[in-house]
Amino acid sequence: MAKRRCNKEGCYAPDDFCLELAGPLHEQCQFFEKAGAAEAPAKTAKRSAAATSIPWTGEWLRPDQLAILAHRGTPKIIGLIGSSGAGKTTYLAMLYSLLFNGKRIENWDFAGSYTLNGWELQAKTLQVQEDGTVRNPDATPSDKDFYSLYHLALRNDGFLHDILFADSSGEVFSKWADNVNDPAAENARWIYENAQAFLLFVDCEAIIEQLGSANLDMVQLAGQLKKGLGNRSVVIAWSKADLADKMPKNIVEALRQNLAETFPGAVSLKISNYSKSDSDQLCHINNIGVAKTVLNQLANPHPLHITPAAIQTDDFFFLYRGSHGYK
Numbered sequence: 026m027a028k029r030r031c032n033k034e035g036c037y038a039p040d041d042f043c044l045e046l047a048g049p050l051h052e053q054c055q056f057f058e059k060a061g062a063a064e065a066p067a068k069t070a071k072r073s074a075a076a077t078s079i080p081w082t083g084e085w086l087r088p089d090q091l092a093i094l095a096h097r098g099t100p101k102i103i104g105l106i107g108s109s110g111a112g113k114t115t116y117l118a119m120l121y122s123l124l125f126n127g128k129r130i131e132n133w134d135f136a137g138s139y140t141l142n143g144w145e146l147q148a149k150t151l152q153v154q155e156d157g158t159v160r161n162p163d164a165t166p167s168d169k170d171f172y173s174l175y176h177l178a179l180r181n182d183g184f185l186h187d188i189l190f191a192d193s194s195g196e197v198f199s200k201w202a203d204n205v206n207d208p209a210a211e212n213a214r215w216i217y218e219n220a221q222a223f224l225l226f227v228d229c230e231a232i233i234e235q236l237g238s239a240n241l242d243m244v245q246l247a248g249q250l251k252k253g254l255g256n257r258s259v260v261i262a263w264s265k266a267d268l269a270d271k272m273p274k275n276i277v278e279a280l281r282q283n284l285a286e287t288f289p290g291a292v293s294l295k296i297s298n299y300s301k302s303d304s305d306q307l308c309h310i311n312n313i314g315v316a317k318t319v320l321n322q323l324a325n326p327h328p329l330h331i332t333p334a335a336i337q338t339d340d341f342f343f344l345y346r347g348s349h350g351y352k
Contacts, residue, residue, distance in 0.1 A: 083142035107226030111197030112264035138166030
């Protein structure tokens with residue numbers, strides 16, 4: 026069977042999201058065609074030249090493209106972790122929409138982005154449709170080789186920081202939670218090994234619909250995140266929190282206690298994509314607050330406290346404390 030591709034300039038579906046439909050639904054796009062279709066030689070040459078002369082497309086980045094940031098230092102990576110449908114990609118779309126419409130992350134000033142097209146593709150799905158509804162971004166492809174790193178250059182206290190929000194599908198993270206060495210969880214492993222901080226998404230809607238099953242899945246995911254976490258920060262985002270009142274209180278309290286024990290001192294915020302006013306707490310304030318919290322923790326990491334182990338030995342060399350001990 027002939028390989029299919031898109032003939033819309035700047036779109037690389039199926040290798041990346043569909044540029045026209047802002048998601049992975051390229052099969053439904055009018056520009057998608059069979060590779061056997063003839064192309065004008067000039068157009069082919071133009072595309073080839075662009076591919077060799079431009080190191081990025083303006084869409085999300087992949088790990089092998091991070092060299093474009095190397096001249097400014099090592100970027101800081103924030104890993105988004107959560108189950109399928111937990112709202113990770115939707116959060117990124119909402120964050121960009123808020124920033125685009127004038128909201129600010131306190132003490133963090135926007136200074137550019139290598140992935141503006143990627144941000145725009147996700148954010149445009151949150152716009153009000155002709156029928157008055159607002160749809161969420163399409164599900165992130167569960168392919169283990171699919172990476173979507175969204176870049177923001179932000180200035181804080183006079184210093185420029187390259188920030189990458191690393192998104193991957195919930196299905197991949199579920200496989201990673203079951204088995205970190207699962208061959209189908211390669212991108213989840215990369216995010217976990219390379220991120221300096223994490224946003225952990227708790228899906229309020231899933232707790233309402235799946236009850237204890239969603240709770241167990243969340244506990245398993247949090248437990249795997251804790252292993253090897255070291256001194257890296259975790260911010261907990263309770264997504265779709267406009268439904269929070271419908272969650273069973275006993276399940277919520279059990280999960281809150283587990284997360285508090287797993288990540289002592291972690292900041293927890295409720296977020297939503299639906300606003301009741303221009304200063305809505307869940308939508309406008311807390312979505313920005315999640316970003317502000319994790320960015321501040323990246324800029325001011327908690328010190329690592331190491332307690333020396335007590336020495337159990339009769340060896341005089343190790344027991345010697347200096348001549349002052351005999352004065």
